[in-house]
Amino acid sequence: MYECDFMMTVDSIQDQCDNFPIEDKLGMKVTSGVVTINKDPKTNRIGITIGGGPPHCPCIYITQILEYSPTALNGALESGDELLAINDERISGRDKMQVAQMIQSSADQVTLKYNKLEADIEQGKTMDILVKKIKHRIVEGISATTADYLGMSRVILVNDSLVKRLQELNNLEETYRCLVDHTECVLGAFYALTQCYKEFGDSFSEIGVREPQPRASMSLMRFGEYHRRMERQGQTLIDVLKLASKSFSTYLKIAIPDTKQTIRKCADVKFEYLSYCLKIEELDDEETSLDYPIRRILTGNYEYRLLLRCQQSARKRFIAIREDVLTKIELLESKHVHDIVDQFQLIASQIANYNNEISWMILGGDNDTNEPPLFPIEMDLKCTAFEYDSVQPEVNLDDLNNVKKYFYVVFKLTNLL
16 A cells, blocks of 8 residues: 555656656756835836746746836846745746736735846857848848748838938938038139239239339239238138038048947847847747647746847847937937038138128228229339339249239129129
8 A cells, every 4th residue: 555655656746747847947047036126006017027837837937028117127137037926925836827916916016036047148149040130131121022022021120210311321421421522622722712812912012012103013012912811811711611621521430420330230239139039939939839838848948038038138238229329310410400501601601701801802992092992903004114223123024924814814704793
């Protein structure tokens, strides 16, 4: 009789061992802990979803923690952690619906005893996950019709608005590249013009000093001084154009590339998150399609729980970097709108001042006498007009030719205006 009882006891223990084999932790460590979480007064929840439990899985574990929930704000629990007791009441042998009811029926606080899964995220980055990342990257670049034709599923977050933003940034980058190139061309042209003004100013001042006719000498001197002032005014405009070019170059070489790089990082984290989502979905389909329990579930589902932890980590990083890139884009767009308008207004204002200054000088400038405006300059061009005493050097014929060419250009410009 005792032998029979002993054999029945052995058979019972063997049945229990067959139902719940020894845990396969995949080399991961488990540490115990206790945490008390205040429930959300509006929803009467702590913000977790749970999985596992009888009749197949020997444990209840957390499958998801909702963002900004009491559990997420507390930070003690993570996806994949095993629940052991609710308010000092052990949950061994209870299914997940019963455990959820225990949490919901608690008062304002819930005390959870748990086993922390000390998982290494890198352990979950298998070759299968890397292949899925490549797949998501390919699928996002093709249309839904093409993806369906190829049998490639388009999961959540594929039609991401950041992809369109990246294209907009590429267009904006090309716009700023044209702005920088055009500004550099204008800078070069104005610099050449100011150098021409300077040379004319020096030449006319030299001629004016040597001119024996007082009125002509004064007009030529004044004419030369005006060209020097035009050169200085042009230099002020060049300084404004340099600042504008530097501002445009900052967008082109720093701000836009940095934002694009952040978007690419965000996309990489997103593809990783989607890969874990797809892998977990495949494991769920595998579990529900079979009529018999899978060994990974019977031994504690540590592979599945590791993927849940990796999914949670990837989701956190994705949300954080997405918020960062959206903030960068918003700041970039705001600064772009205001800064480019300010630069254009400053350039237009300086060009207007430049033209007004030149017109003011051509019309007489600071001449307070009753003398006529600077133009036309009246000179007695007799044969003796440029014959100087031996004390003074003779005028270079090249200077005279330059004067003739200059007056011809002024005449043509006057007709055009």
